[in-house]
Amino acid sequence: MDARPVTSERRARVGDREIRYHDAGDGRPMLLIHGFPFSADQWLPQVSAPPAGIRVIAPDLRGFRGASDAGREPDPGLEGATMASHAADVLALLDHLGLDRAIVGGLSMGGYVALALAMLAPGRLDGLVLADTRATADDEAGRAARDAMIALVSEKGAAAVADAMMPKLLGATSRRERPALESVVRGLVLANSIPAIVSAIRAMKSREDASPWLPQVACPTLIVCGAEDEITPPRDSEAMASLIPSARLVLLPRAGHLSNLEDPGAFTDALRRA
Numbered sequence: 001m002d003a004r005p006v007t008s009e010r011r012a013r014v015g016d017r018e019i020r021y022h023d024a025g026d027g028r029p030m031l032l033i034h035g036f037p038f039s040a041d042q043w044l045p046q047v048s049a050p051p052a053g054i055r056v057i058a059p060d061l062r063g064f065r066g067a068s069d070a071g072r073e074p075d076p077g078l079e080g081a082t083m084a085s086h087a088a089d090v091l092a093l094l095d096h097l098g099l100d101r102a103i104v105g106g107l108s109m110g111g112y113v114a115l116a117l118a119m120l121a122p123g124r125l126d127g128l129v130l131a132d133t134r135a136t137a138d139d140e141a142g143r144a145a146r147d148a149m150i151a152l153v154s155e156k157g158a159a160a161v162a163d164a165m166m167p168k169l170l171g172a173t174s175r176r177e178r179p180a181l182e183s184v185v186r187g188l189v190l191a192n193s194i195p196a197i198v199s200a201i202r203a204m205k206s207r208e209d210a211s212p213w214l215p216q217v218a219c220p221t222l223i224v225c226g227a228e229d230e231i232t233p234p235r236d237s238e239a240m241a242s243l244i245p246s247a248r249l250v251l252l253p254r255a256g257h258l259s260n261l262e263d264p265g266a267f268t269d270a271l272r273r274a
């Protein structure tokens with residue numbers, strides 16, 4: 001995540017909006033979906049050094065923006081967005097790219113979207129990657145916390161969301177050994193608009209419990225989780241692994257919630273075997 005120009009960046013008009021995405025590497029297509037409230041740029045470590053034999057495609061979800069996209073017209077259709085509508089957007093990008101099937105993965109909120117996609121269109125999956133995420137829906141306390149976050153961002157903007165989330169986004173090892181990562185993460189958050197953040201919080205709050213459906217996942221599934229993840233801790237990954245017949249669980253000891261940024265080498269190495 002340095003200052004070199006990002007040559008993997010692409011734009012395509014797909015349906016009712018222009019999608020910005022990264023596309024790098026050669027081989028089996030793997031589409032990676034970012035978490036909340038970030039953008040495709042969350043995947044720059046994997047995009048700049050894709051796993052051997054894998055083509056990494058990483059789109060912005062509807063509403064979300066990387067820094068290079070600042071100032072553009074907001075995406076339409078943010079009102080009423082759901083995990084399923086984000087999954088439909090991802091499928092439309094695969095169609096646009098002429099890809100009938102791909103390995104689909106996501107981190108945290110991206111994992112919720114990947115699970116929604118797997119439920120919508122299991123035949124499009126060559127594999128599933130669930131990173132630092134969970135299958136269960138929000139409980140009552142979780143939904144109340146979403147309402148508080150909507151109030152916070154509406155009143156004080158994206159910076160307040162970054163401040164509120166930061167203590168739990170990075171694991172103890174990163175906070176101690178890679179303090180500069182905090183400003184990278186903050187930059188990802190600040191590129192986003194209040195309407196995009198609010199729309200995503202509403203979509204996460206209303207998502208369904210995917211757990212009952214996990215035993216039907218038939219494709220190879222890699223579950224990755226930072227051992228120091230305080231937002232979706234390893235027990236959430238272990239619960240998914242116990243329900244998905246083909247699951248393989250990899251815990252990354254030196255990473256927290258943003259495991260692909262905190263220990264990119266180990267994360268990318270895990271992807272190589274997805």
Ligand code: MLT
Pocket residue numbers: 034035036037107108109110204231
């Ligand atoms: C994320 O990292 O995408 C979010 O923290 C997920 C969530 O809030 O449920």
